[in-house]
Amino acid sequence: xxxxxxxxxxxxxxxxxxxxxxxxxxxxxxxxxxxxxxxxxxxxxxxxxxxxxxxxxxxxxxxxxxxxxxxxxxxxxxxxxxxxxxxxxxxxxxxxxxxxxxxxxxxxxxxxxxxxxxxxxxxxxxxxxxxxxxxxxxxxxxxxxxxxxxxxxxxxxxxxxxxxxxxxxxxxxxxxxxxxxxxxxxxxxxxxxxxxxxxxxxxxxxxxxxxxxxxxxxxxxxxxxxx
Numbered sequence: 001x002x003x004x005x006x007x008x009x010x011x012x013x014x015x016x017x018x019x020x021x022x023x024x025x026x027x028x029x030x031x032x033x034x035x036x037x038x039x040x041x042x043x044x045x046x047x048x049x050x051x052x053x054x055x056x057x058x059x060x061x062x063x064x065x066x067x068x069x070x071x072x073x074x075x076x077x078x079x080x081x082x083x084x085x086x087x088x089x090x091x092x093x094x095x096x097x098x099x100x101x102x103x104x105x106x107x108x109x110x111x112x113x114x115x116x117x118x119x120x121x122x123x124x125x126x127x128x129x130x131x132x133x134x135x136x137x138x139x140x141x142x143x144x145x146x147x148x149x150x151x152x153x154x155x156x157x158x159x160x161x162x163x164x165x166x167x168x169x170x171x172x173x174x175x176x177x178x179x180x181x182x183x184x185x186x187x188x189x190x191x192x193x194x195x196x197x198x199x200x201x202x203x204x205x206x207x208x209x210x211x212x213x214x215x216x217x218x219x220x221x222x223x224x225x226x227x
Contacts, residue, residue, distance in 0.1 A: 019102075020053050022109075023043055028080060029081060035079070115186065
């Protein structure tokens, strides 16, 4: 995958707040190329609507036109994602709340669909698969420290993926390529506004918790050997 590219213009955030645009970028993260016609079939959205949003993403610099293919007297355009967008802190601070909520809602919808499909398909079956939810009590300094560490973790993820890609490219048909699997890592840090201190499911059977805990202590639901 192509590396992250910081967004430094609040107008681009507003443009990404549309849920279909988030879904289009999501598809192009997992595929090298796709045309509006192919995206229309995969997303089950009319070709005219998809074509409009693809053109907008291209004009905004998120997509790159790679090739044009003649099809039944017409020209089919194939695009790829230029970079995975990442919003800079300064721009996010300037973004109106209504736009933030729209963008977050669209992204969470995409993440939910992606993870649910993976769970049904056995995507969490590997021993090292990881799923955690930790409730924290953080002061302002602690929040900033954790946010900084999460940015560093993203950089580690990018480095590991780049190293994996290099091994695959060095030995076509070799072990690295034969064992390569499309994978995903999702990370979030947010204030649990509107959520009761102990969470909506604390103490309920089957959720990985043994009774209630104070809201001042971490609580996690985890799977995998990395815990």
